[in-house]
Amino acid sequence: MQKRSSVPFADNEGFFSRVYELTRLIPRGRITSYGAIARYLGTAGSARMVGWALNTSHSVPGLVPAHRVVNRNGMLTGKHHFGNSSTMQQLLENEGFTIEDDRIIEFRERFWDPSVEL
DNA sequence: ATTCTGACAGCAA
């Protein structure tokens, strides 16, 4: 092998890239949770890593709909990381979601579980 | 190399 990953985002390398790709697979109008992603990646329990990965999603080419990823409560825990605290909520509302008190009302109905859908 | 953090989740009090 010649290169040893000078690229921050190789396709098959890293836990992060998988998170990005999986997040990118979330259909519009659907949302999922950190735990669901972590579980699909085989690292159940390490949902925190998913959030960490999405944190670096800003450096990832191709849009990563991180706003479709919330915690298991359906709360927009990472809204503060979208630049403006209201950006995430607006994006979700734009996709037909109803946000009330930083929580997605249709969370349970619109939940997209990768381990089930995929 | 070691230590700390982190957009969570689960369990205990």
Next chain:
DNA sequence: TTTGCTGCCAGAA
């Protein structure tokens, strides 16, 4: 019921 602490894994300092 709500609030708080611990555990999980991987990356960054």
